[in-house]
Amino acid sequence: xxxxxxxxxxxxxxxxxxxxxxxxxxxxxxxxxxxxxxxxxxxxxxxxxxxxxxxxxxxxxxxxxxxxxxxxxxxxxxxxxxxxxxxxxxxxxxxxxxxxxxxxxxxxxxxxxxxxxxxxxxxxxxxxxxxxxxxxxxxxxxxxxxxxxxxxxxxxxxxxxxxxxxxxxxxxxxxxxxxxxxxxxxxxxxxxxxxxxxxxxxxxxxxxxxxxxxxxxxxxxxxxxxxxxxxxxxxxxxxxxxxxxxxxxxxxxxxxxxxxxxxxxxxxxxxxxxxxxxxxxxxxxxxxxxxxxxxxxxxxxxxxxxxxxxxxxxxxxxxxxxxxxxxxxxxxxxxxxxxxxxxxxxxxxxxxxxxxxxxxxxxxxxxxxxxxxxxxxxxxxxxxxxxxxxxxxxxxxxxxxxxxxxxxxxxxxxxxxxxxxxxxxxxxxxxxxxxxxxxxxxxxxxxxxxxxxxxxxxxxxxxxxxxxxxxxxxxxxxxxxxxxxxxxxxxxxxxxxxxxxxxxxxxxxxxxxxxxxxxxx
Amino acid sequence: xxxxxxxxxxxxxxxxxxxxxxxxxxxxxxxxxxxxxxxxxxxxxxxxxxxxxxxxxxxxxxxxxxxxxxxxxxxxxxxxxxxxxxxxxxxxxxxxxxxxxxxxxxxxxxxxxxxxxxxxxxxxxxxxxxxxxxxxxxxxxxxxxxxxxxxxxxxxxxxxxxxxxxxxxxxxxxxxxxxxxxxxxxxxxxxxxxxxxxxxxxxxxxxxxxxxxxxxxxxxxxxxxxxxxxxxxxxxxxx
Numbered sequence: 001x002x003x004x005x006x007x008x009x010x011x012x013x014x015x016x017x018x019x020x021x022x023x024x025x026x027x028x029x030x031x032x033x034x035x036x037x038x039x040x041x042x043x044x045x046x047x048x049x050x051x052x053x054x055x056x057x058x059x060x061x062x063x064x065x066x067x068x069x070x071x072x073x074x075x076x077x078x079x080x081x082x083x084x085x086x087x088x089x090x091x092x093x094x095x096x097x098x099x100x101x102x103x104x105x106x107x108x109x110x111x112x113x114x115x116x117x118x119x120x121x122x123x124x125x126x127x128x129x130x131x132x133x134x135x136x137x138x139x140x141x142x143x144x145x146x147x148x149x150x151x152x153x154x155x156x157x158x159x160x161x162x163x164x165x166x167x168x169x170x171x172x173x174x175x176x177x178x179x180x181x182x183x184x185x186x187x188x189x190x191x192x193x194x195x196x197x198x199x200x201x202x203x204x205x206x207x208x209x210x211x212x213x214x215x216x217x218x219x220x221x222x223x224x225x226x227x228x229x230x231x232x233x234x235x236x237x238x239x240x241x242x243x244x245x246x247x248x249x250x251x252x253x254x255x256x257x258x259x260x261x262x263x264x265x266x267x268x269x270x271x272x273x274x275x276x277x278x279x280x281x282x283x284x285x286x287x288x289x290x291x292x293x294x295x296x297x298x299x300x301x302x303x304x305x306x307x308x309x310x311x312x313x314x315x316x317x318x319x320x321x322x323x324x325x326x327x328x329x330x331x332x333x334x335x336x337x338x339x340x341x342x343x344x345x346x347x348x349x350x351x352x353x354x355x356x357x358x359x360x361x362x363x364x365x366x367x368x369x370x371x372x373x374x375x376x377x378x379x380x381x382x383x384x385x386x387x388x389x390x391x392x393x394x395x396x397x398x399x400x401x402x403x404x405x406x407x408x409x410x411x412x413x414x415x416x417x418x419x420x421x422x423x424x425x426x427x428x429x430x431x432x433x434x435x436x437x438x439x440x441x442x443x444x445x446x447x448x449x450x451x452x453x454x455x456x457x458x459x460x461x462x463x464x465x466x467x468x469x470x471x472x473x474x475x476x477x478x479x480x481x482x483x484x485x486x487x488x489x490x491x492x493x494x495x496x497x498x499x500x501x502x503x504x505x506x507x508x509x510x511x512x513x514x515x516x517x518x519x520x521x
Numbered sequence: 522x523x524x525x526x527x528x529x530x531x532x533x534x535x536x537x538x539x540x541x542x543x544x545x546x547x548x549x550x551x552x553x554x555x556x557x558x559x560x561x562x563x564x565x566x567x568x569x570x571x572x573x574x575x576x577x578x579x580x581x582x583x584x585x586x587x588x589x590x591x592x593x594x595x596x597x598x599x600x601x602x603x604x605x606x607x608x609x610x611x612x613x614x615x616x617x618x619x620x621x622x623x624x625x626x627x628x629x630x631x632x633x634x635x636x637x638x639x640x641x642x643x644x645x646x647x648x649x650x651x652x653x654x655x656x657x658x659x660x661x662x663x664x665x666x667x668x669x670x671x672x673x674x675x676x677x678x679x680x681x682x683x684x685x686x687x688x689x690x691x692x693x694x695x696x697x698x699x700x701x702x703x704x705x706x707x708x709x710x711x712x713x714x715x716x717x718x719x720x721x722x723x724x725x726x727x728x729x730x731x732x733x734x735x736x737x738x739x740x741x742x743x744x745x746x747x748x749x750x751x752x753x754x755x756x757x758x759x760x
Contacts, residue, residue, distance in 0.1 A: 176651075282649030284639070287618050287632045295622030299608065306610035376606040382572040384623050385595035 009107035049130025058134035077160030116153035296394030317363025318406040325410035358435030359479025367443030368471025407432035423495030441512040528578035553721035599668035613648035624671035678709035718747035
């Protein structure tokens, strides 16, 4: 009975999660775009395992695969806890049903688990194939690997749920709770970035003759970062059935304990999460008047910084630009060839940097979703005495506020650190600014063409909607084309080529502006 | 103040929500718009305030066409929907200040009006809190203040009394009378027939998108109650 109730709750949640998005506008294109990303992930995972196998490090694959999926699950689930496991919209309705609290938790957890399982399978199935190709394991490997895939998301999902709960409990003490969650999440993201860069540098120092000891070192490191991987490694690579059983049993036990531990405090946790920070002691003081555009712009800024999902996803490009800019302080231009092992790297870097910065900041495209984000608040804008173009301008300004300072700071650091021709020095500032303008207008244009005001999940809108993908990935791809052109046409003066392409992009921006002026919200 | 001429709205798929509606709201009127669920009240109201596009008919606000001069019309309009979804990431005062900026209300004047209506609706002390922490009634009160701070000539409300406590309901009625005495007009939809009967000098009853009756409340009801009139009109086709 309990099992069937759990299944019923789970089924309804999944329908709720996917039902509407499948019916929404641009479904085919969105599915196509998601399909491409998944295919790229499959390809990446297979090539990673193939690469490790070809270097004689096939035994690293199980641990590496499990650790990668574990970290990805941990990171993405921690952000999702609020809204799936806790403080979800239908909490009151679900909790009033004649169902045990532990059944509700298990059903909510199953939703997170199934979503993570899909991601885990996309990575671990091709890695398993890579492992089978190079390690030629016995027949027992195949059922073990499948069981491993099924068990893999349990521990990181549970850990992430705990981590997410702690972050939310901490932030709920503050008035601007979402801003606190955003800051904590940005720090977490930066930590993951630094960690992965550190691991990348470690991988680059691999010396082929030392491959076996390196393999041991990688295993030791991965097992230290993610201990369940050690049991999985023993089970798969060493054929230790007891270790494999311990991994599977441990994952299940951990999940069982989580449900049992959280059940008694579930209602209390939820209550504290949905209890708002209020003072109710406000006294009216002097108010400051602003122009329409300034008021709309301030509203956009507040909207951006109040949503962790929006801020983190759409701010990532600018954050990465800032990280790159700071990293460049420590890089010596004359040592670039030596550091990277690529001949003429310094010269190449000088040619591509204006567009590399542009591509990075273009990933921060708020305009491609900011109109859709109005959602159920759209009536406010529609009933106000403002021109549609003023609304668009405020959203474009918001995007430029994010992109331009990041681009200019990066350009300034590059100008100080690297020697280059005067024309390139100027273009280092001009090109990213023009690209930011184009990207902001491009995002606005596609959101005007494909608005979705009836969304139910902000996460789905910001991460998976077609305009979001067209805005962020489109910006990245759009930035890559000029980079490839600059590299391919290396016989032409970099300044001239960059200048001409910048002018073409500016023309494109002007064309988009003309379209936006005519559009209606 | 508000003139609706032959307004027709057909949704995608061919569903006709409103058919050839004609209404005239004059300055000083408190005009009640009555009908059952799905009769076409909200569709009409959304078209009047410029939220909903329409193809047939004309809607004039103070003599101006809402489709041809939307900004000018909206400048003298105020709209409160049935479910006031406000910007939850703003505090009450930030939202009201935002509205003041959009309508160009001078800072001193908006402060005075926010204080006045905030105190009347007993919400001033909560204006520093985020709207996400507000109850439905508090959001409704904030929406009412935001509609009043720019002194609209025409206020359009969709089910304004739903979710309001008795004191706030009384205050809103007082404010409506005060506005009409100053030459503004009120056009609102409601299910609460008692309120409409006592508050409105004019009413209109709509059924399945068609206007059934419209005119002075006193003349239409005569010796019977508004409830009897409503039931008579609504059940007319069934007989």
